[in-house]
Amino acid sequence: xxxxxxxxxxxxxxxxxxxxxxxxxxxxxxxxxxxxxxxxxxxxxxxxxxxxxxxxxxxxxxxxxxxxxxxxxxxxxxxxxxxxxxxxxxxxxxxxxxxxxxxxxxxxxxxxxxxxxxxxxxxxxxxxxxxxxxxxxxxxxxxxxxxxxxxxxxxxxxxxxxxxxxxxxxxxxxxxxxxxxxxxxxxxxxxxxxxxxxxxxxxxxxxxxxxxxxxxxxxxxxxxxxxxxxxxxxxxxxxxxxxxxxxxxxxxxxxxxxxxxxxxxxxxxxxxxxxxxxxxxxxxxxxxxxxxxxxxxxxxxxxx
Numbered sequence: 415x416x417x418x419x420x421x422x423x424x425x426x427x428x429x430x431x432x433x434x435x436x437x438x439x440x441x442x443x444x445x446x447x448x449x450x451x452x453x454x455x456x457x458x459x460x461x462x463x464x465x466x467x468x469x470x471x472x473x474x475x476x477x478x479x480x481x482x483x484x485x486x487x488x489x490x491x492x493x494x495x496x497x498x499x500x501x502x503x504x505x506x507x508x509x510x511x512x513x514x515x516x517x518x519x520x521x522x523x524x525x526x527x528x529x530x531x532x533x534x535x536x537x538x539x540x541x542x543x544x545x546x547x548x549x550x551x552x553x554x555x556x557x558x559x560x561x562x563x564x565x566x567x568x569x570x571x572x573x574x575x576x577x578x579x580x581x582x583x584x585x586x587x588x589x590x591x592x593x594x595x596x597x598x599x600x601x602x603x604x605x606x607x608x609x610x611x612x613x614x615x616x617x618x619x620x621x622x623x624x625x626x627x628x629x630x631x632x633x634x635x636x637x638x639x640x641x642x643x644x645x646x647x648x649x650x651x652x653x654x655x656x657x658x659x660x661x662x663x664x665x666x667x668x669x670x671x672x673x674x675x676x677x678x679x680x681x682x683x684x685x686x687x688x689x690x691x692x693x694x695x696x697x698x699x700x701x702x703x704x705x706x707x708x709x710x711x712x713x714x715x716x717x718x
Contacts, residue, residue, distance in 0.1 A: 425658035428651040433667050435651075437674020439644040440512035440519070441682060443504050445636035447625070452508065454623035455637070456500030457615040462641025464608035467650075471605045478606045479598055487592040488603060489610045494585035496611035496645070499578035501618075506574040510567050511685040516675020517557050517695045518575040523668055523702040524550040525583025533587050546705025553701055556694030565688075600653045608645065666708070669699050 446455045471478065479485060507515050524547055531539050558572065559565055593603065656664035672695050679685040703709045 425655045425663070428654045429659070429663070429667060432648055432651045432655065433670030434674055435639070435643045435648050436667065437516065437671040438678055439640055439671075440503070440507070440516040440675045441678045442636040442640035442644060443507050443515070444512040444683060445633040446640060447504060447508060448630065448633040449624065449626045449628055450504075450637070451622050451625045452501050452504035453615065453618040453621070454625070455504040455640075456497065457612060457619035457623060458637050459500060459641040459645045460496050460608050460611040460615055462638060463645030464605060464612045466642045466646040467601060467605035467608060470647075470650075471601045474601065476599055476601050476605075478602055478609075479596075484596060484598070485606065485610065487588075487596075488607045489614070491585055491589055491593060492607045492611035492614065494581040494588065496608065497614050498581045500611075500615070502574040502578040502581075506571040506578070509571040510575070511679060511687075512683060513676050513679035513685050513687055513691065514557070514567065515575060516679070517672050517691055517698070518554070518572075519579060519675075520668060520672045520695055520698050520702070521550060521554060521576070522579045522582045523665065523706055524698070525580050526586045527583075527705050529580075529583040530587045540707075542707055543705045546701045546703070549701030549704065550698050551701075553694045553697030553699075556690050556697055558694070559688065559690045600650060604646075604649045665706075668702070672699070 443455055446458070450458060479488065503515055503519075527543055527547065531543070554576075558567065596603075652664055652667070655667070676687060676692065676695075680687060700709070
């Protein structure tokens, strides 16, 4: 039986692993593009993630959802979390660095707030949310070095990255409304979601999935890591952190992934970074923290 102290700290290994795996996802994508097309990267990561979680669910005796409406909702979530972002992140990384992709991914919390405000139009935005969104927008402009154009980054690639994180933003309120109330085991939900994503992407993979029939060990291992861990077990680790430490701490992993992406991009791909990219990333993260009310700019109400 876990003591309170053990319980309080038992989420830390999963949290750190999650930040590292998701932070490395962008370099894994870049390596995978050495022999796969963007369609191929998106399909393989979902297929491997589905295979890993289906095996895990089978060993644990966990059955998959059979209700058609449940599967439909999971398919919609798969489109917004796995299919569209999977294609567009890989597509963008054919033209931009993995570092930039990792930094733009940090905009996800802000996109989530925008999606919630758009969906719940009767809910008026708080001043902290408006300030956070403004800072986030300025942060993105700083990352891109807007005062000197986009540099070597083509506009279509930047728009692809922003579309990808916008899909993440849409997926969260949809999941909260239609999936979480089902109270189905996470392993079952994620295995089915990734399976549906893989089947959706299969025709695209068969049409144009492999760019080069040359399978070097590094890129192959990168895709295994991206699929099995980044698109598979990472979701289970995230759920574990959410259970033990709360959703606020679980969602804060978004603040760790850009740092990891920057470090591994510089070390392993020799990617260059300009001063405005990390500075802009900090502004984005600061804006997200304010919008999520992790940082209070006013007086805090005392608990009763």
